Amino acid sequence: xxxYSFLTVLLWSSMFHAIHMMPSQKRTNKHSRSxxxxxxxxxxxxxxxxxxxxxxxxxxxxxxxxxxxxxxYVGKLHxxxxxxxxxxxxxxxxxxxxxxxxxxENTGDIHAAKKLDREEKSLxxxxxxxxxxKTGRQVEPESEFxxxxxxxxxxxxxxxxxxxxxxxxxxxxxxxxxxxxTATDADDANYGNSAKVVYSIxxxxxxxxxxxxxxxxxxxxxxxxxENREQYQVVIQAKDMGGQMGGLSGTTTxxxxxxxxxxxxxxxxxxxxxxxxxxxAPPGTPLGRIKANxxxxxxxxxxxxxxxxxDGSDMFDIVTDKDTQEGIITVKKHLDFENKxxxxxxxxxxxxxxxxxxxxxxxxxxxxxxKISVEDIDExxxxxxxxxxxxxDEDAKEGSIIGQVVAQDPDITKNAIKYxxxxxxxxxxxxxxxxxxxxxxxxxxxxxxxxxxxxITVIATEINNPKxxxxxxxFIRILDINDHAPEFDKYYETFVCENAKAGQLIQTVSxxxxxxxxxxxxxxxxxxxxxxxxxxxxxxxxKDNTAGIMTRRNGYSRNKMSTYxxxxxxxxxxxxxxxxxxxxxxxxxxxDSRGNMQSxxxxxxxxxxxxxxGALVAILLCIIILLVLVVLFxxxxxxxxxxxxxxxxxxxxxxxxxxxxxxxxxxxxxxxDIGTLRNPEAREESKMRRDVIPETIFQIRxxxxxxxxxxxxxxxxxxxxxxxxxxxxxxYDSLATYAYEGxxxxxxxxxxxxxLTTEGNQDYDYLSDWGPRFKKLADMYGGEDxxxx
Numbered sequence: 001x002x003x004y005s006f007l008t009v010l011l012w013s014s015m016f017h018a019i020h021m022m023p024s025q026k027r028t029n030k031h032s033r034s035x036x037x038x039x040x041x042x043x044x045x046x047x048x049x050x051x052x053x054x055x056x057x058x059x060x061x062x063x064x065x066x067x068x069x070x071x072x073y074v075g076k077l078h079x080x081x082x083x084x085x086x087x088x089x090x091x092x093x094x095x096x097x098x099x100x101x102x103x104x105e106n107t108g109d110i111h112a113a114k115k116l117d118r119e120e121k122s123l124x125x126x127x128x129x130x131x132x133x134k135t136g137r138q139v140e141p142e143s144e145f146x147x148x149x150x151x152x153x154x155x156x157x158x159x160x161x162x163x164x165x166x167x168x169x170x171x172x173x174x175x176x177x178x179x180x181x182t183a184t185d186a187d188d189a190n191y192g193n194s195a196k197v198v199y200s201i202x203x204x205x206x207x208x209x210x211x212x213x214x215x216x217x218x219x220x221x222x223x224x225x226x227e228n229r230e231q232y233q234v235v236i237q238a239k240d241m242g243g244q245m246g247g248l249s250g251t252t253t254x255x256x257x258x259x260x261x262x263x264x265x266x267x268x269x270x271x272x273x274x275x276x277x278x279x280x281a282p283p284g285t286p287l288g289r290i291k292a293n294x295x296x297x298x299x300x301x302x303x304x305x306x307x308x309x310x311d312g313s314d315m316f317d318i319v320t321d322k323d324t325q326e327g328i329i330t331v332k333k334h335l336d337f338e339n340k341x342x343x344x345x346x347x348x349x350x351x352x353x354x355x356x357x358x359x360x361x362x363x364x365x366x367x368x369x370x371k372i373s374v375e376d377i378d379e380x381x382x383x384x385x386x387x388x389x390x391x392x393d394e395d396a397k398e399g400s401i402i403g404q405v406v407a408q409d410p411d412i413t414k415n416a417i418k419y420x421x422x423x424x425x426x427x428x429x430x431x432x433x434x435x436x437x438x439x440x441x442x443x444x445x446x447x448x449x450x451x452x453x454x455x456i457t458v459i460a461t462e463i464n465n466p467k468x469x470x471x472x473x474x475f476i477r478i479l480d481i482n483d484h485a486p487e488f489d490k491y492y493e494t495f496v497c498e499n500a501k502a503g504q505l506i507q508t509v510s511x512x513x514x515x516x517x518x519x520x521x522x523x524x525x526x527x528x529x530x531x532x533x534x535x536x537x538x539x540x541x542x543k544d545n546t547a548g549i550m551t552r553r554n555g556y557s558r559n560k561m562s563t564y565x566x567x568x569x570x571x572x573x574x575x576x577x578x579x580x581x582x583x584x585x586x587x588x589x590x591x592d593s594r595g596n597m598q599s600x601x602x603x604x605x606x607x608x609x610x611x612x613x614g615a616l617v618a619i620l621l622c623i624i625i626l627l628v629l630v631v632l633f634x635x636x637x638x639x640x641x642x643x644x645x646x647x648x649x650x651x652x653x654x655x656x657x658x659x660x661x662x663x664x665x666x667x668x669x670x671x672x673d674i675g676t677l678r679n680p681e682a683r684e685e686s687k688m689r690r691d692v693i694p695e696t697i698f699q700i701r702x703x704x705x706x707x708x709x710x711x712x713x714x715x716x717x718x719x720x721x722x723x724x725x726x727x728x729x730x731x732y733d734s735l736a737t738y739a740y741e742g743x744x745x746x747x748x749x750x751x752x753x754x755x756l757t758t759e760g761n762q763d764y765d766y767l768s769d770w771g772p773r774f775k776k777l778a779d780m781y782g783g784e785d786x787x788x789x
Contacts, residue, residue, distance in 0.1 A: 064118040077108030094126030118149040153194035155186035156248030157238035164254040170226035183238030198243035204234030226258040262300035262355040265364040266292035279337040292349035312343030337376040345370040380470040381407040381460040394448040407460035422457035448478040484514040485580035497591035507549040522573040
């Protein structure tokens with residue numbers, strides 16, 4: 001029989017303890033070649049037969065969290081090639097080789113160098129081989145094996161949340177599911193009971209319970225009321241090892257809230273309420289609030305208030321305040337203390353969202369009695385009507401009563417009332433009123449055609465309390481009286497052709513009437529009695545408020561009669577009958593064969609009937625043209641310039657102005673009074689100022705004689721002072737003539753004004769003796785030659 005070498009893997013007592021919870025077995029170093037070796041596989045126990053391999057092993061098992069003093073022995077690798085002489089070397093590779101797992105390369109013993117945690121890694125895959133130290137050749141091919149970490153109960157159950165929150169409607173039945181809590185255990189659920197969790201309730205009994213396997217929390221008591229208690233805190237425990245002693249546990253807290261359901265009807269805290277209201281409160285005025293209590297919350301506590309019955313259901317109303325859930329009682333109609341002083345109401349409060357599940361508990365509504373007393377106040381007068389309409393004939397006499405307004409004090413005191421007309425509504429003071437009884441009467445004549453309606457306001461005031469007043473509109477309609485005669489509706493420019501035939505219609509006239517009869521207008525036309533049978537024209541009443549003017553003969557001549565006056569009487573059909581006479585002016589004109597007017601006589605334009613439109617336009621144009629001519633003539637005259645004294649600005653000639661006229665010399669006494677210059681004593685006549693109206697007639701100024709004064713400077717200063725102090729002197733600059741030249745001149749006076757008047761020539765030869773300065777003057781006046789020249 002052939003023999004084969006093989007490798008045997010021995011597991012020590014720790015491995016067998018992990019699998020079978022039994023004491024360890026002794027390892028065997030050698031086995032027969034033909035021996036059958038049995039081991040536990042990973043999935044299930046199988047019989048493994050090695051017939052051609054030199055070494056063999058199954059899975060290795062190792063407990064986690066080993067806390068012994070030495071390293072934990074895993075197992076041993078061995079081959080029948082190993083003679084024990086140390087020639088073979090065992091090598092380990094794979095997961096954790098060299099760090100977590102170390103092997104004795106001489107003996108093949110495997111140890112765990114560190115404490116292992118199955119929750120971190122539960123399976124390690126390694127590879128082993130044996131080589132010859134001398135040759136380095138593998139004596140056995142490399143083979144793979146597995147080391148599994150066996151679990152121990154080292155992890156407590158943990159809930160997915162530290163705290164749970166849940167809610168459930170109040171009044172729920174027993175066993176109603178609230179929430180499910182879940183706890184997990186990190187231990188191996190396939191190995192023992194380390195991961196088998198059981199739930200229990202530590203706090204929250206007897207209200208709630210928990211399913212030990214599923215962790216579902218349920219109600220344990222029936223009809224739990226939110227109004228009694230709303231919040232519950234439940235503590236749930238999860239324990240592994242199936243809840244047995246020594247198992248690890250974890251807890252969590254569940255906050256459970258009971259949600260509200262409409263299981264409570266509203267209730268009034270009192271059965272009767274008292275309110276009061278002044279009778280002057282306008283509709284919509286709030287009087288007070290009432291509230292029914294409902295322990296529910298949210299929409300389950302919403303209440304609707306209504307008035308079910310009572311004697312004041314039509315006088316008051318109640319509305320619901322959605323924010324406060326109160327009922328607000330308001331005034332619906334005007335109150336009257338004198339009519340009723342106390343009202344009683346029945347107010348009903350009802351839930352708006354009842355829950356059908358709890359209707360058997362009773363009606364979800366409540367009722368209360370509300371009493372409202374009306375307070376009396378001083379009210380203004382009240383008229384018997386909201387407005388008055390009065391019809392008055394327009395021919396009503398002044399002072400006649402046309403109607404009456406009535407008002408009274410609604411209070412119990414019944415104060416006296418006076419009436420008046422608001423003059424802002426009757427500025428013309430056409431109407432007046434008796435203050436004692438409210439009778440309206442006319443103060444001025446009426447005219448329907450001018451004002452057919454009058455709208456006035458009457459004021460009623462309490463005599464004892466003038467602050468209490470009210471007013472009412474009064475509409476006065478003026479009824480028409482036939483007081484206007486009909487007349488032509490317009491001015492008619494009527495003409496008749498010279499070639500007109502008898503019975504020809506030349507004009508249709510109509511009439512108007514300011515009156516407004518109830519049956520409408522009806523006018524009649526006829527000639528005045530004096531012209532009842534007119535030889536030239538006749539009138540035909542058309543029975544439709546118009547009449548036609550007809551010719552009564554053939555042919556008319558402008559030369560014989562250019563204009564005809566036809567008086568027509570117009571009647572109406574109302575009472576009393578009114579009529580008027582209108583004169584129709586008919587001109588005789590030349591017409592063509594079709595009856596179109598071509599020209600009329602000029603005399604017709606000057607008749608009392610008035611000027612034609614064309615003539616008036618022509619006259620107006622002539623007047624306008626004349627006015628334009630006058631304006632142009634005036635403007636041209638103003639623009640005409642006088643001939644200047646100096647034609648050119650440059651022609652000054654040493655400031656000598658030539659007047660081109662020659663004075664009369666000393667004999668010319670018409671230009672000025674020369675005696676004033678000759679006689680210093682000459683006095684100017686008192687002349688009044690022309691620029692102002694004098695207030696006082698000043699006396700003529702008297703000056704002292706100056707001929708004895710030989711000082712010219714002193715003379716000038718004296719005259720200057722006189723003019724400065726003269727109150728009658730003009731306020732503008734003026735020329736003062738002093739008429740004094742002084743003495744001590746060698747040549748005496750050079751003025752010719754005092755020269756003797758002689759017919760002979762004057763001798764000027766003495767000018768030659770005055771020196772070179774007077775040579776030019778001597779040449780001009782000296783010698784006969786000069787005169788002849």
